[in-house]
Amino acid sequence: MTSSMMIFYLLAALLVLSSLMVVFQRNVVHCAMALVAALFLIAILFVTLQAAMVGVLQILVYAGAIMVLFLFVIMLLNPTALEPRRGLSWGFGMLVALLLAGALAALVSHNEAPADPFAATELFGAPESLAKSLFTDFVLPFEIASVLLLIAIVGAVVLAKREHN
Amino acid sequence: MVPLNHYLILSAAIFAIGVVGVVIRRNLIVVLMSIELMLNAVNLTFIAFSRFLGSMEGQVVVFFVMAVAAAEAVVGLAIIISVFRHRQSLDPQEMQLLKW
Amino acid sequence: MTDVNLVPLLPATQVLLTALVVLLLDLFYQEGEKGLLAWVSLLGLALCAGETLFLWGSQESAFGDAVMLDNFALFFTQIFLGAAALTILSSVHYIRQAEIHEGEFYALVLFATTGMILMAAAKDLIVFFLALETMSIAVYILTGIWRASGRSSEAAMKYFLMGAFATGFLLYGIALIYGATGSTHLNEISNYLIESPEDWPPYLIGGALLLLVGFAFKVGAVPFHFWVPDVYEGAPTPVTGFMSVAVKAAAFAAWARILMHQLAPLDSDWAFPLWVLAIITMTLGNLLAISQASVKRMLAYSSIAHAGYLLVALVVGEEWGGLPLLFYLLTYAFMAFGAFAVITALAETEQSPEDYRDFSGLGFKHPFLGMAMTLFMLSLAGFPPLAGFAGKFYVFRSAVLSGHLALAIIGVLNSLLSVIYYLRVIVAMYMEEGGAEGKSFRQAPYLYIAIGLAALGTLYLGILPARALEWSRVAFLSLD
Numbered sequence: 001m002t003s004s005m006m007i008f009y010l011l012a013a014l015l016v017l018s019s020l021m022v023v024f025q026r027n028v029v030h031c032a033m034a035l036v037a038a039l040f041l042i043a044i045l046f047v048t049l050q051a052a053m054v055g056v057l058q059i060l061v062y063a064g065a066i067m068v069l070f071l072f073v074i075m076l077l078n079p080t081a082l083e084p085r086r087g088l089s090w091g092f093g094m095l096v097a098l099l100l101a102g103a104l105a106a107l108v109s110h111n112e113a114p115a116d117p118f119a120a121t122e123l124f125g126a127p128e129s130l131a132k133s134l135f136t137d138f139v140l141p142f143e144i145a146s147v148l149l150l151i152a153i154v155g156a157v158v159l160a161k162r163e164h165n
Numbered sequence: 166m167v168p169l170n171h172y173l174i175l176s177a178a179i180f181a182i183g184v185v186g187v188v189i190r191r192n193l194i195v196v197l198m199s200i201e202l203m204l205n206a207v208n209l210t211f212i213a214f215s216r217f218l219g220s221m222e223g224q225v226v227v228f229f230v231m232a233v234a235a236a237e238a239v240v241g242l243a244i245i246i247s248v249f250r251h252r253q254s255l256d257p258q259e260m261q262l263l264k265w
Numbered sequence: 266m267t268d269v270n271l272v273p274l275l276p277a278t279q280v281l282l283t284a285l286v287v288l289l290l291d292l293f294y295q296e297g298e299k300g301l302l303a304w305v306s307l308l309g310l311a312l313c314a315g316e317t318l319f320l321w322g323s324q325e326s327a328f329g330d331a332v333m334l335d336n337f338a339l340f341f342t343q344i345f346l347g348a349a350a351l352t353i354l355s356s357v358h359y360i361r362q363a364e365i366h367e368g369e370f371y372a373l374v375l376f377a378t379t380g381m382i383l384m385a386a387a388k389d390l391i392v393f394f395l396a397l398e399t400m401s402i403a404v405y406i407l408t409g410i411w412r413a414s415g416r417s418s419e420a421a422m423k424y425f426l427m428g429a430f431a432t433g434f435l436l437y438g439i440a441l442i443y444g445a446t447g448s449t450h451l452n453e454i455s456n457y458l459i460e461s462p463e464d465w466p467p468y469l470i471g472g473a474l475l476l477l478v479g480f481a482f483k484v485g486a487v488p489f490h491f492w493v494p495d496v497y498e499g500a501p502t503p504v505t506g507f508m509s510v511a512v513k514a515a516a517f518a519a520w521a522r523i524l525m526h527q528l529a530p531l532d533s534d535w536a537f538p539l540w541v542l543a544i545i546t547m548t549l550g551n552l553l554a555i556s557q558a559s560v561k562r563m564l565a566y567s568s569i570a571h572a573g574y575l576l577v578a579l580v581v582g583e584e585w586g587g588l589p590l591l592f593y594l595l596t597y598a599f600m601a602f603g604a605f606a607v608i609t610a611l612a613e614t615e616q617s618p619e620d621y622r623d624f625s626g627l628g629f630k631h632p633f634l635g636m637a638m639t640l641f642m643l644s645l646a647g648f649p650p651l652a653g654f655a656g657k658f659y660v661f662r663s664a665v666l667s668g669h670l671a672l673a674i675i676g677v678l679n680s681l682l683s684v685i686y687y688l689r690v691i692v693a694m695y696m697e698e699g700g701a702e703g704k705s706f707r708q709a710p711y712l713y714i715a716i717g718l719a720a721l722g723t724l725y726l727g728i729l730p731a732r733a734l735e736w737s738r739v740a741f742l743s744l745d
Contacts, residue, residue: 054224
C-alpha cells in the first residue's frame with residue numbers, strides 16, 4: 001500500500017465518520033461542527049486530486065461563509081430542545097441508506113478506470129487555468145450565477161427582514 | 166495513485182448519508198445541512214472525474230455548484246427564519262403542511 | 266472568441282433587464298403608488314414577446330453552442346411570457362390585499378421567467394442546471410412571499426427542501442454523465458452516444474436515471490409528487506397558477522430537449538420506468554383528486570394527473586410525441602391558469618376560500634366567474650370542443666399510432682374518471698344553495714381581464730387548433 005493510498009483511506013474514514021455525525025448527532029451545533037469538519041476533509045481530498053484552487057474556495061466559501069451563516073441562524077433561533085428519537089423512522093432511514101449506498105456503489109464501481117490517469121500538467125487545477133475556463137468557455141454560466149446570487153439576496157431580504165410595524 | 170473507483174464509492178457513500186439525513190431528521194436546519202452534504206458528495210465526484218479525464222470542466226462546474234449551494238443556503242435559512250416566526254419550532258411534525 | 270453572438274440571449278436579457286428596472290423603480294415609489302410597476306413589467310414582457318415573433322424561425326447558437334435559439338426555445342419562451350403576464354395581471358389586486366411587497370413580487374416573477382427561458386434554450390447541462398436553479402430559487406421565494414400567512418412560509422419550506430433534494434439527484438446525474446462522456450455539452454454527449462454505441466460505462470445509465478428522478482421530482486410525477494398538494498395549497502394562489510403552468514412547462518421543455526432529444530440513444534434504458542411512471546402518475550393523481558375537500562388541493566392533484574398525460578407523450582418518444590407534448594402544454598397553460606385565477610377571484614374571508622362550498626351559488630351571483638370556471642373545468646376534463654379535448658386527443662392519438670395502445674386506453678379511462686371531480690365544481694356553482702362571495706369586476710378589473718384572456722385561449726385552441734398545432738410541429742422539428 002502506497003502512502004497516497006494510506007492518506008486517502010485515512011481521509012475517507014474521517015469523512016464518513018464526520019458525515020455520519022452530521023446526520024446522527026442530536027445537538028444542532030454539534031451537527032454544524034461535524035459538517036465543518038466534513039467540508040474541510042473534502043477540501044483536502046480536492047487538493048489530492050490536483051484541484052488546489054477549488055479546495056481553497058471550498059474552505060473560503062463553505063467553511064468560511066456558508067457555515068458561519070448556519071451558525072448565525074442557529075444562534076438567532078436558539079432551538080435548545082434536542083430532537084426526540086423516532087425508532088421507526090431511524091430504522092427506515094438506515095434501510096434507505098444501505099439500499100441507496102449499495103445501488104450507487106454498484107453503479108459506479110463496475111468501470112474500468114484508466115490505471116494511469118492523464119499526466120496532469122502543472123497548470124492543471126491552478127488558478128490561471130480555472131480562470132481561463134471560467135471567462136471563456138463558461139462565461140455564460142458565470143453570468144447566470146451572478147443573476148442567481150442577486151435573486152438570493154432579494155429573497156433573503158424579502159423573507160427574513162423584520163417588518164417595521 | 167488512488168484509483169477513480171475509490172473516490173466514486175466514497176462520494177456515493179457520502180451522498181447516501183446526506184439522503185438519510187434529509188429523510189430522518191426532524192430539525193429543518195439539519196435537513197438543510199444534509200442537503201449541503203449531498204451537494205458536496207457530488208462535487209467530489211466532479212473533481213475526481215475531472216482529474217481522471219484530464220479536463221478542467223469538472224472543476225469549473227464545482228465552482229458553480231458552490232455558488233448555487235450558497236444561494237440555496239441563504240434562501241433556505243431565510244425561509245427557516247420566516248417559518249420559525251410563525252411556529253416557534255423547527256420540527257416539521259409540528260406544522261400543518263410540512264409533515265412527511 | 267472574438268465575435269460573441271448575443272442574439273440567442275435577447276429574450277432572456279430583455280426579461281432580466283425588466284426585472285432589474287422594476288427592482289430599482291421600486292425604491293422610488295411609496296407603498297400604495299406602486300401600480301406603475303405592474304405596467305412596467307407587462308411592457309417588458311410585451312417587448313420580449315415582440316422579439317420572439319421577430320426572431321421566429323432563427324436557428325442561432327452562441328457561447329460555444331451552450332445556448333440555442335430555435336423555434337423550440339421561442340415557442341416555450343412565448344408560453345412563459347404569457348404565463349408571467351397573466352400571473353402579474355391576476356395578482357395586482359391580490360398582493361395589495363395580502364400586503365405582499367409589490368416590487369419584489371413582480372421582479373421575482375420576471376427573474377423566474379428569465380430562468381425558464383434559459384432552461385428551454387440550454388444546450389449545456391451546466392447552463393441548464395444554473396437556469397433551473399435561477400427559476401427554482403425565485404419560485405421558492407415567491408411561494409413564501411406572503412409573510413403574514415403561516416401556510417405560505419411552510420409551503421415555501423417544503424417546496425425548498427424537496428426542490429433542493431431533487432437538485433442533489435439531478436446534479437449527481439449530471440456528474441455521472443460528465444464522467445462517462447467527458448463533457449457537459451449536450452452536442453458532445455450525443456456525439457459520444459452515437460459514435461460508441463453500447464460501449465457505455467454503467468454509470469452513464471445511472472446518471473441518466475438520476476437525471477430522470479430529478480425531472481420527475483420537478484414535474485411532480487408519482488412517486489415524487491408528495492410535495493405538490495401542500496405546496497400548491499399553501500402558496501399564494503396567483504403563484505400556484507404560475508407554478509402549475511410555467512414551472513411545469515419549463516421542466517418539460519428541458520426534459521424534451523435533453524432526455525427525449527439529445528440523449529435519445531439511451532431511450533431503451535428508461536422506456537420502461539417512464540412507462541410505469543406515466544401510468545401511476547395519471548391514475549394516482551386522478552384517484553386522489555376525487556377525495557379532496559378543497560378545490561385548490563383538487564387542482565393540485567389534477568395537475569399531477571395532467572403531468573401523467575404529458576409523460577405519455579414523452580414515453581411515445583420523439584417521432585410521434587413531440588407535437589402533442591408541446592401542444593398539450595400550450596392548452597394546459599390556459600385552462601389551468603384560468604382555474605387558479607377564478608379561485609383568486611373568490612372574496613377573502615378569515616380562511617382562504619377554496620373549498621367546494623365556497624363555490625356554491627357562484628354561478629348565479631357572479632355569472633362571468635361561473636361561466637369561466639365551467640369552461641375551465643370542462644376543458645380540464647377533456648370535453649370537446651375545448652382546448653383540453655384537443656390536447657388530450659393528440660396525446661392519445663400519438664400513443665395509439667406509435668403502438669402504445671395500453672397507455673392510450675388507461676389514459677382515456679383516467680380522463681373519464683377525472684370528470685367526476687371537475688363536474689363537482691360545476692354542480693356546486695349551479696345546483697347548490699350557498700353564499701359564495703366573489704370579488705366584483707370593479708374591485709379587481711385586471712383579474713377579470715386575465716380570466717377572460719385565459720377563457721378566450723381555451724376556446725380558441727379548442728375550436729381552431731390548426732395554427733397552434735402547426736406552431737408546435739415547427740417548434741419541435743427545429744431541434745437539431
